[in-house]
Amino acid sequence: MAWTRKILRVNLTQGTCSSEPLNMAWAAQYLGQRGLASKYLVSEIDPQVDPLSPENKLIYATGPLTGTMASTGGRYSVITKGPLTGAIACSNSGGYFGAELKSAGWDMIIFEGKSPQPVYLHIENQQATLLPADDLWGKTVWDTEGTLKKRHQDSLLRVSSIGRAGENQVLFAAIVNDLHRAAGRSGVGAVMGSKNLKAVAVRGTLGVGNIADPKAFMAAVTAGKKVLAENAVTGQGLPTYGTQVLMNVINEMGASPTRNHRDVQFEGARKISAEAMHEKRATDGRTHLVTNQACFGCTIACGRISRIDETHFSVQTKPEYWGANGGLEYESAWALGNANGVDDLEALQYANLLCNEDGMDPISFGATVGAVMELFELGILTREDIGLDAPFGSAAALCRLAEMTVRGEGFGKIVGQGSKRLCTQYGRPELSMTVKGQEFPAYDGRALQGMGLAYATSNRGACHLRGYVVSSEVFGIPVKTDPRDTDGKPELLKAFQDATAIVDSSGLCVFTTFAWTLNDIQPQIQAACPGDWSLESLLAMGERIWNLERDFNLAAGLSSKDDTLPPRLLTEPCKTGASKGMVAELGKMLPEYYRLRGWTPDGVPTTATRARLGL
Known part of the structure; x- marks a missing residue:
């Protein structure tokens, strides 16, 4: 079944930990991780809530492929209402923590309320306990991880924690696991700090079983790994140079x-x-x-x-x-x-x-x-x-x-x-x-028109990973488009955004999509999970997740007025480079993007769109 079918609910105000069954009807619609946790969040909190108040919730979530033999199947996400933006926040991290949480028998942890004093959550398979963290408060992430491993006499303990930035409510504080992997953006660490929650320490030895069709899964996984190994980006460029391979390329x-x-x-x-x-x-x-x-x-x-x-x-x-x-x-x-x-x-x-x-x-x-x-x-x-x-x-x-x-x-x-x-x-x-x-990531929306649209429409604020059209505009993956053109960019971006929502919900890393298409990913999900995970159903799911997030943001008080870029990108042309003289042509693309999304001219999902997606 790929899912453990169990959620750990932690009430920090009362100091209690309880197990409950995963809502499998929701899992059939939202899969896991980003999608499923977002469904839980929007169903359980008031969108108008102060992100740093006890009424906000913080959700750690894995995907059905997290902890499996699928390549890059080690991801987990942290979902909450973000203090930096006031919008829905979903921050994704790698390392080993996500797989450990899954191996301990949990799909998700929902933190609610606020502890009266600093605490950390210790999980050993099915046992979950809140423990005092007064001596950890004020410590760095690195010190916290080392201290907890010694305290529990377990060098294989996986720790996800906040440092002083989260404690001090830095609005872009991150949650760090395995010393230098992070759920990095939108201030999820500040929300964790506001709850007096210092860390989550997990040891899981149960493994991940219940794959729906093990033989088909292994065949799909093996085929997927071959594609990654033979691709110039995932098989050579990223292993040798990391993402830093982009520095000179984008600059030039x-x-x-x-x-x-x-x-x-x-x-x-x-x-x-x-x-x-x-x-x-x-x-x-x-x-x-x-x-x-x-x-x-x-x-x-x-x-x-x-x-x-x-x-x-x-x-x-x-x-x-x-x-x-x-x-x-x-x-x-x-x-x-x-x-x-x-x-x-x-x-x-x-x-x-x-x-x-x-x-x-x-x-x-x-x-x-x-x-x-x-x-x-x-x-x-x-x-x-x-x-x-x-x-x-x-x-x-x-x-x-x-x-x-x-x-x-x-x-x-x-x-x-x-x-x-x-x-x-x-x-x-x-x-x-x-x-x-x-804040913007490392691509200029004037020189890369599709990225300008991606920034303006991202549900979590300026972000490259919600629709990485750089792949197309720079590398020609899956098709080459002219970065200076606006024609076709709304359709391209929508496809990237919906596909990324699928990847983020599966437990896989989005970097696989330099080599994989959904035709490589779909067989892995279909073999791991019972039910219909055809390409058509997955694409509908990706679109459903995007609209769910949009609905939350609208209810939180955001509107089409927030789907914009700073004046500098709209009025000050590029001074040098291939796009010299260009500004971000957002006005040419946004109306078409709204139309393709099935939204009104004001950026609101129509009744027909909501009905079609089951929202």
Whole structure:
């Protein structure tokens, strides 16, 4: 059956843990993970709820393929109402935690209420217990994981926790598992901190059984792994260079947002690229990159393990950062680097380590620093306001602001509220490069028209992973489209968004879709799960999930007015690159997107659409 058919419900206010059956009627409509947990969330909370109040809920969810032999089947998601956006939040993570939770016998954990004091949840198969975490409060993610493994005398314990960023209600705080894998975006860590929940520690030895058709499943899994191995991206590019392979590619085509989107090409990109991570340093003769690393069941292994230069100013007196640790991925390298004009690879690694160590989204953090640096250069923010000089290109300012933000010190408290609130506070809201309050990732919506539409319409705020049309616009996967064209982009994006909802709900990693189409994924789901999981039913499910999320956001107070981009992208043309002179042509694409979605001109799902999807 692929599902364990069990949910763990944890009432933090009362301090109770109880088991209940999974709603299989909902599972038949929403599959698992992102889709199914979103259905639970929208059914159980008021969309108008304050995200940081006890009335909000926090859901950990696996998919039916999580913990199985399917390649990349180690994913889990955290679903809640996000404090950064006020919209539905679903943040996906890899590592080993998700598979461990599934192997302990649980499809999902629903946290509700707020504990009167700090606690953590300890799960050993079917036994779940809330335990005091007073001594863990104030500790980093890394310290928390080490302490819990020692306390329970189990080196194989899998830990998902928040650091000081989550405790201090940084609105883009992350939840980190396995030291450097994260449910990173939209502030899910702040919600966890608001509930006085420090960590979830899991040990599962039950395994994942009940596959509907084991022989068919193994055949589909084996075929899928062969496709991944033979593909240039998943079999060669990502294992060798990780996502950082994109740094030079995106920059050279003029689609890399630089210095808070003032520019679309960064002259220092080469110094912080995947290629630079492979080069030997002059200081110690070692390469920045130590090795790659895979999550549970992954045959791609795109993760990076890096070693920081011990002579670098950021760590000269901090030997705790000298060893091998989680390395830069493209989004974090871009946000900490290009967005701020910083080309110091070691400074980026240090800031990224702080984000890992204390649970903070490096994309929103880095992009917010970009806004700070622009405000500083305009004279709106001063040295007295910030506590330091913060011009574009300052590696020292980047590192110091990272320290201040994770610790909740001084101006770091304002940075921790995100760029929308920061820029509004200082009278320049248009300098916040956000959609629905969430900062942009590493692709410019003027140079990549489809991504501009993807950002504007994403249900969780600006996001590349909800509809990665970069695959088509840059790599020609599954078909090549001109990044400067608007024609056909609404249809392309809708297809990507619906397909991604399927992948996110299955327990698989979206990176598989560089090689796989739904024709590779559908047989794995069909063999694992009883019932009808035909391509047609899966596509309807993906569309159903997208509309469910949209309904929640509308009820939460968002509207078509939030499906937009910052004025800079709509009115200030690209200065260089292949798209020189272009702005984001959102107005040409949005009406057609709404029509294809079956929404009114105001972006509301019609009665007919809701009926067709069973909403």
